[in-house]
Amino acid sequence: MPDTTTSAAPALQLDGVSLDYRLGRQRVRALDDVSFSIGQGEIVALVGESGSGKTTIAGAVTGLLPRTATIASGRILVDGTDVTRLTESRWSRIRGRKVGLIPQDPGASLTPVLTIGDQVAEIFAIRGERLGRAERRAKAIELLEVAEVSRAADRLTQYPHELSGGLKQRILIAIAFGLNPALLVADEPTSALDVTVQKQILRVFDRLAREHGSSVLFVTHDLALATDHASRALVLQRGRLVDDAQVSEIVDDARVGYTRELIAHARATQSALPPADAADETDAGAGTAPGTGTAPPALEVRGLTRSFAGRRGADATLAVDDVSFAVPAGRTVALVGESGSGKSTTARMILRLVDPTSGEVRVGGRDVTAVQGRDRLTLWRTVQLVYQNPDSALDPRWTVGRIVAEPLAAMGLYPAGERRARVQELLDAVALPEGTIDKRPGELSGGQRQRVAIARSLAPNSSVVVLDEALSALDVITQERVLQLIERLQRQFGVSYLFISHDLSTVRRLAHHVVVLRAGRVVEQGSAREIFTAPRTDYVRELLDAIPGHRLLAGTGSPTRTAPNAQTAPTAPTAPNAQTAPTAQTVPTEGASPR
């Protein structure tokens, strides 16, 4: 294999690459005439919504495409070598040495049956270095320490399952940089991690890339993250490269319409001030419970605790420890925390899917902590749940009409003849296009599916909806649209939301009141404005600081100018009347992903 590494050759070059997937009997074009190049030492972000072809590019560049993919035309050069049609055996000599990959899911990317030491030592074998045992160990420790893996020497004898996701990702980063490839592809390297961990990992990543002078293709759906860590951004939309510009240009003045749209959405979520204080004064016309102060809260939780028995002999662990908060009628309370903080367990206790060890749950003043049998149905008529992943929350065999009517049928609400009309009314309320009622979930986009799930949660006229990471599985733009829908439904129907999220930027957009959980305990709670502008604890300050998008906000669109009227959707200056439902035309642009 000729080694054509010259300083002139770009680390990566794509010339008019078009790529198709075979999907059943048809071919679906995933990439359409994509051309770009990455210079030596350049850090370039590849941004796009899901289904835009980001991961396909990452796969094509690393030789890891599924067998249903064929490159129809064009050329891919990695560090001067043409890799467009390489056999697997030739790829195996290029991967690692010329192209490194930092994968999305660190949990699935280390071999579970080998120790970390063995897996790191593979680097030396690939590099063809014959080292003694002690030398190998010393070098492995050194590598891990460079990636800031704590207690590196101990890690060598540990297995992947003994480590946290953040540590595993550091080890994968250490391995990738250890081979010092000309090009590193990082495919959503932190999307499986908590914000604070994400921040630390990316700091390490940035430093290593600088020190090694590596060229990096940073694949992400998060524009804020891209602008924070890359110097140039490539924007993909439905398989086409629509923009290729310096980050500084994009932030100040994006020339391409789609990029501008992405920037505006990202900036809106970053900069919006919480609706909390403003709500009480300006939102009087919304027609929601006027006497919020005296009426019992829609949902109240007092001293809620749940312990899980430890293994034999071990102490029981407290998943949720003495959590108290209240959700006033017609308001949104956010339950915020990193993974494992007890958010979901709290939600499941409220819904009587998990029994609390102690504490009390009250809905509209009534104690529902231990309701059984028929009374549970009454609880579920009032409190409903929207799941994180709309793909698994809707039965793929059922039509949308049947899915939304399920609570009506199962709870015996509305006479059978009127159910279809009620379902249509709900589908209209969530702005789904005409005819959706007879479709199946597989025919809808992710955002549309989540709208169906929201419609189902409102079907029994529920007054409290628990949104369990309900926006996390959606793209930025889709997320923004669903977020606007959620806000509108609250004004329209006066529903209260318990909004569970690890994503502080959406919390900032939506919540009136924020409860921050850590390891099962409430570390801080208060009005959203207090939490976001004057946090009292270091932990919350750290969380806020970890939100990506600093560079985005430092751009021209200063947050203070767009924010004062927090009630109008700041991203839709053309539609000042936020009461108007998003029109049906906006919905199809959410784009079904061609999976």
Next chain:
Amino acid sequence: MRVPRGVGELPLPGPATALSALLVLVLVAWLAVPGLFTGYDPLVGDSAEVFLAPSVAHPFGTDHLGRDVLARVIHGTTQTALTAGLAVLVGLALGTAIGLASSTLGPWADAISMRVIDALIALPAFMVALFVVAAYGAGPVSLGVGVGIGSIVLFARVTRAEVLRVRALDYVEASKLAGAGYFRQLFGHILPGASGALIALAVVDFGAAVLAVSALGYLGFGTPPPTPEWGLIIAEGRNYLANAWWMTSLPGTFVLLVVVALGVLGRYLGKATRA
């Protein structure tokens, strides 16, 4: 997760799948109207035409009584397929019931039913079928039930695994939150979700049952002669292996092809419903 709902949405079958499907279609036709495919009588032979080698007139040759072997195979489809079908039905009904009980009725039901299944696993299926036939007398019904008991294990295991998989999906919990009771969840979501794997298994198991029924028929535990049945046809040729190889080899090869075809089809259906 995409679930194909019509034939139009099934993934493109390969050549092996297409050929298998063709063979199964032919079998269905033979089952429905055997008389259309052969002019010969399967029971009464022509004494002038004994032991004729395969030819255009008699593709599978003729036997010791001058009967056309292909005619006997065609007419034998009914007997073999119905017996194997009974076996699948028994396995599917009892197996699914046990699998459902173990996966939905709580830890006690699970422990007890799975130990029963473990005990069944320890007994070779073929031997179970032999016991049943020995106890209740040779005949298609006892044969079908006997073979079916052997496949309960498979159906129970697969049902249990599938139900546990589907039950963990959010939409089943959502159905519970929507107020659906046990049966509404079971028949609305869980069983339809598990049905793909069960249908695929039923097809594969049908092939296995054809083989078991033929084998037991060969041993004389099935339908008494002269009723044509695949196993019996092969058994009758056994005495003439030296001078009339076609009497055993051709029907035997045919049974083999049928079993393989059903296996291929089952695999295809399994993949298609999981995709």
